[in-house]
Amino acid sequence: MRLLHRILGWLPRPLDPVRSIKAKLSLALGLAGGVGLLIFWWSLGFMRVELSWFAIAVALGLVTLQVMAHGATVPLREMTVAAKAMARGDYTRRVRATSRDEVGELATAFNQMASDLAAADRQRRELIANVSHELRTPITALQGLLENIVDGVSTAEPETMRTALTQTERLGRLVTELLDLSRLDAGVVPLSRAPIDVRSFLGDVVREATVNADGAGHDVRFVVSAPEIRIDGDRERLHQVFANLLDNAARHSPPGGTVTVRAERRDEHVLLAVSDEGEGIPAAERARVFERFTRGERATDGGTGLGLAIARWVVQLHDGTIAVVDPASAPARDRPGCHIHVTLPLQPPRVSLS
Incomplete structure (x- = not known):
């Protein structure tokens, strides 16, 4: 197979100087048809043919080739125009894809x-807008506090100083999220797996969330x-x-509301549900x-998404x-609000060597 590819790679490309694929198809088909016609004539002993009929046949053949080649090359021309538009930042162009061939x-x-590039461009713009907003808010607050202290106000x-610390922690969370995003894109995902007791784990997370909410x-x-x-x-x-889920639930719960965290076993998985009593997610x-970078309608107090x-x-x-479930499918005690379900596999069974 490799030898065949090498032989094909050595073959000449006489049609490379032709700048139109339609002309290439016409020349290729015309030459192939001409060679076949010559062989046919040779097999018939070179029968005499009127030149006018030959000219008419050639003309009809060229017209047919042009019509057929036009339909095959139009998508390529549209892609060329769309690609040039995308180079200028216009990702709205699309190509009509009706044929079933290559x-x-x-x-x-x-x-x-084109759709993926448009989504990436939209996300890039949203990232710049969201991060700029998130950076400006704590920096402005810190600048105002420090100016008041320096001026003696x-x-x-x-x-x-507690207010300044809060704004600094907000900046730290933003930097952490951006670093996690860069690790995600780079494929650097170090995981340190170990057995986790779910009850103790959720207790630790809730204690931290309580302190943060207060x-x-x-x-x-x-x-x-x-x-x-x-x-x-x-x-x-x-x-x-779960720190993120509980923080979101606390921020969107009404005063005096309850955030419920529950775990239950489902076959070989464990369901971890976080529910609040807020307005929910449409x-x-x-x-x-x-x-x-998607913040949704509930993100009224900032956040990068x-x-x-x-x-x-x-x-x-x-x-x-992980998914946001319909409140109607959640237990009655958890309604209304936002309900997020996380499903994780149970600890794999340990193999005994005895």
Whole structure:
């Protein structure tokens, strides 16, 4: 097979100087037809043929070739025009893909590429806008605090410094999310798997979320319900997932609301559910909230839209799933609000060597 490819690679390309693929197809088919016609004539002993009829046959053949070649090359020309438009930043052009041959497959792939590039460009613009907003808000607050202290308007009291610390922590979270995103894109995903006791794990996450909610002024109550279950995973990464889910639930819960965290075993998996009593996520937004830079209608207080995207990434690394479920399918005690279900495989059974 390799020898055949080498032989084909050595073959000459006499039609390369021709700048039109339609002309190439016409020349190739015309030469092939001409050779076949000559062989046919030779087999008939070179019968006498009127030159006028020969000219008419050649003309009709060329017209037919032009018509057939036109339909085959139009998608290629459209792709050329669309590619030039995309080079200028216009990703709205599409190619009509109606044929079922290789050109049609190429046109379909081209349209998919154009859609992906448009989505990437949109995400890039959203990233710049969201990150710029997220950076400007804490930097402006820090600048105002420091200017007041330097000008003597206020003193470095604990409350003032606590506000500055909060803004610095907000900047730190943003940098952490961006670093996680770069690791995701680079494929650098170190996981340190170990057995995790679900009840103890959720208890630690909820205690941290309670402290963070109190510090942020969110009047919410956390309720945990988890049996004795063990899973195998990266505790730090999973802690990052549920810390994000609980933080979102606390921010979107009404004053005095309850955030419920429960775990239950389902066959060879464990279901971890986080529910709040907020306004919920519209059905049209549920599939998109886990995309990068998508904040949804509930994100009224900032955010880059990276938290849930990173959460899905971590869950998928653990061979699990994460989704926003319909409140109607959730237990009655959890309604209304947002309900997010995380499904993870149980700890694999240990093989005894005895």
